Amino acid sequence: MNLIFLGPPGCGKGTQAEILERNHGLVQLSTGAMLREATATGSEFGLKVKAIMDAGQLVPDDVMLKIIDERLDQPDTAKGFILDGFPRTLVQAEGLDEMLARKQRALGAVVAFDVDESALVERISGRFTCAKCGAGYHDKFRQPSKEGVCDACGSTEFTRRSDDRPENVKARLDVYAKQTAPLLPYYTKKGIIHHVDGMADVDTVTRSVRAILNGSADS
């Protein structure tokens, strides 16, 4: 099944996509991770993208649509994919519809993560990631089972995102409210949206998402 995970920064999209990739063989397509790879090269394009990301703004729609168009042509996406962080604007959503029709593929569901905005700053500012395999953790909510050692790969190196500082989060939440939240009615009208309670603990959220995958959730 092909899914979109929709919700504000810090709502748990990446955490759940990572779990589904591991346990259900779906491919996680995180546009944020793709862009961070581009910035790491230090190219002129990468530097431009980094400045946009650090300001909490969105990378232009045409750039994002091209990245996803090319990524969906790779054969690993045939077993089903999770779009994590894309689309983020109505232009991207409409472009995605056109693209999927052209590629003769379809969306199975859009999973909307419902969260209290007040929880997001704490979620985002405590977030850290394994430097080697990208597994996501949290200072308070999701520590590795052995302190300082990645559960997934055993690495002892971790990183924090430069855009995850509390002073940046407000800008990102504003951008979400203005540019991305309109996708909720867009997909509601199409009748493919399912809401999950993103405030529940990680395992409970995983069960709700799994119910959607298995077709046993109501809405």
Ligand code: ADP
């Ligand atoms: P997103 O990809 O939507 O920005 P993440 O999945 O990276 O969000 O989650 C943000 C932070 O919150 C991470 O540090 C993650 O470990 C933590 N987190 C994710 N889901 C939950 C949850 N259900 N309860 C508590 N913390 C969570």
Ligand code: ADP
């Ligand atoms: P979060 O975990 O906060 O939801 P992401 O990792 O998905 O963040 O994205 C980090 C940053 O990358 C965004 O703040 C934005 O600058 C850029 N970005 C990611 N996906 C997109 C997209 N679909 N359109 C435009 N910009 C994007």
Ligand code: ZN
């Ligand atoms: Zn790791």
